[in-house]
Amino acid sequence: MDLSIIIENLPIYLTGLKNTIILVSISLALGLLLAVPLAILRNYGSPLVQLPIRAFVYFFRGTPLLVQMFLVYYGFGQFDLLKESLLWSFFREAYLCALFAFTLNTAAYTTEILRGAIKATPHGEIEAAMAAGMSRYLMVRRIILPSAFRRALPAYSNEIIFMLHGSSLASVITIVDITGAARIINARFYSPYEAFLTAAVFYMAITFFIVFLVKKLEVRWFAHLQPQSSKAAIEAPP
Amino acid sequence: MKKLILAALLIIFALAATSAVAKDWAKVRIGVEGAYPPFSYVTPGGELAGFDIDIAKALGEAMGAEVTLVAQDWDGIIPALLAKKYDAIIASMSITEERKKKVAFTNKYYQTPAKFIAKKGSMAEFSREAIKGKNIGVQRATIHDRYLTDNYGKDVEIKRYGTQDEAYLDLTAGRVDMLLADSVALSDGFLKKPEGADYQFVGPDLTDPKWFGDGAGIAIRKEDKELVEKFNMAIDKIRGDGTYKAIQDKYFDFNVFGE
Known part of the structure; x- marks a missing residue:
């Protein structure tokens, strides 16, 4: 174990940390934005609308993220028509290619998580909304989605963590993320143990932070399910 | 229980003994890359081919050793040697001071700018x-x-x-x-x-x-000094008997060995 290698090269890891965090958070945010309407349409849309969504989800869940990234990064580069178009200024950048693949990948998984959560809405809640005279739109916005988000949270926190770990694949298309940094250090000093152990510590720290945030959100969203503290009961006026 | 421990110890000693004996280098596993044409690549039929590959086979023959080729990605190629996944690297690896800290090198087998x-x-x-x-x-x-x-x-x-x-x-x-x-x-x-x-x-x-560095050499674990010698002798042998030139002419129309 020679930790001086790591300490001297910490700036490379910090660049990697920055890139990982930006890649993961942007793709998760965009993926979620895409997934919400897709999940709603997947439940309530006409079969004609549902079919392409099903195909999209099936493709992205049915193929490895690495293959998807290679398709976007190396595969798209094969078409001269695309290379000469304006779109190429987007797909030229390794960073944006990774972002594109990650976003669609997480969108597919999140769509499926939300679809299940929406489908599992208790019938009583929908009946009550209908009885209150809510329009379809209002019902989705006020009743179905908030209820579905709560149910989806534990599964979605898994997806966040999977995405973080999946992002390590970005290192194979020249991006210096945390894994990319570790590969540079490993290549330069031939010390895989120190290099990848440091990467593991960084990933663990981020995961810890994600788990902490989800826990906070859970406490907030499931406040109505928390046992009432006895203190509150005593202080409440009789 | 004691018998069991004794038996286990015997097996461990037996294994240790065989691995010590196996160092006569009748069999040599060689790490190659397979993605560095024309030195090393994979043919459409899935076979490893190229200058490095032919040199590896020729050196094995010159040493009288049975050669097994192991394809390994470049950035893990030295760590895998150290982890004993194979015994030598023939992958156009330049002999540099940095690498000499981790592995031993034979003399060069080619040198190009x-x-x-x-x-x-x-x-x-x-x-x-x-x-x-x-x-x-x-x-x-x-x-x-x-x-x-x-x-x-x-x-x-x-x-x-x-x-x-x-x-x-x-x-x-x-x-x-x-x-x-x-x-x-x-x-x-x-x-x-x-x-x-x-x-x-x-x-x-x-x-x-x-x-x-000083050209491309064969990387070997530092403790296997006799293997370095065997490879050096094999390089001289194929340089001398025309095998090297035959392989060179298959791939290049100039002298790749350098000075």
Whole structure:
């Protein structure tokens, strides 16, 4: 174990940390934005609308993220028509290619998580909304989605963590993320143990932070399910 | 219980003994890369081929050893040697001071200079100013990576690839402006092929031994000194009996051994 290698090269890891965090958070945010309407349409849309969504989800869940990234990064580069178009200024950048693949990948998984959560809405809640005279739109916005988000949270926190770990694949298309940094250090000093152990510590720290945030959100969203503290009961006026 | 421990110990000793005896080098496992044409590549039929591969087989024959080739990605190629996944690396590895800290090397088995390539007409004259801000691709963990990082790291954007083949793809895709690699690999692996027709060498031959070492040698674990000797003798033998020249002529029309 020679930790001086790591300490001297910490700036490379910090660049990697920055890139990982930006890649993961942007793709998760965009993926979620895409997934919400897709999940709603997947439940309530006409079969004609549902079919392409099903195909999209099936493709992205049915193929490895690495293959998807290679398709976007190396595969798209094969078409001269695309290379000469304006779109190429987007797909030229390794960073944006990774972002594109990650976003669609997480969108597919999140769509499926939300679809299940929406489908599992208790019938009583929908009946009550209908009885209150809510329009379809209002019902989705006020009743179905908030209820579905709560149910989806534990599964979605898994997806966040999977995405973080999946992002390590970005290192194979020249991006210096945390894994990319570790590969540079490993290549330069031939010390895989120190290099990848440091990467593991960084990933663990981020995961810890994600788990902490989800826990906070859970406490907030499931406040109505928390046992009432006895203190509150005593202080409440009789 | 005691019998069981005794039996276990006996098995361990027996295993240890066989592995000690096996060091007569009748069998040698050689790590190769397989993605560095024309030195090492995989044929459409899935077979390993190339200059390094033929040299490895010829050296095995000259040593009277049975050779098993193990394909390994470049950036893990030294760690895997140290982890005893194979006994020697024949993968166009340059003999450098940095690597000598971890492994032992035989004498060189070839030596060629490094060079940049760029799109034809993209660069009138090579200079530090001219390449400032360009995206330059190299294979990760190579002498070229090291040279570029040390000399131009602040001025250019370095893109590091796992294999040379991936770097070629990105050059034709326009993601990098230039590549730095071994001149022979670039010429035979890319420039002479249809997809490389629009590209050419730029700048001088790079040979500074500080970065480019003393040619390509065979890397071996430091403790296996006798294997280094065996390989050195085998290199001399194939150089002497014309085997080397026959292999060289199969791939190149010039002398790759260098001075």
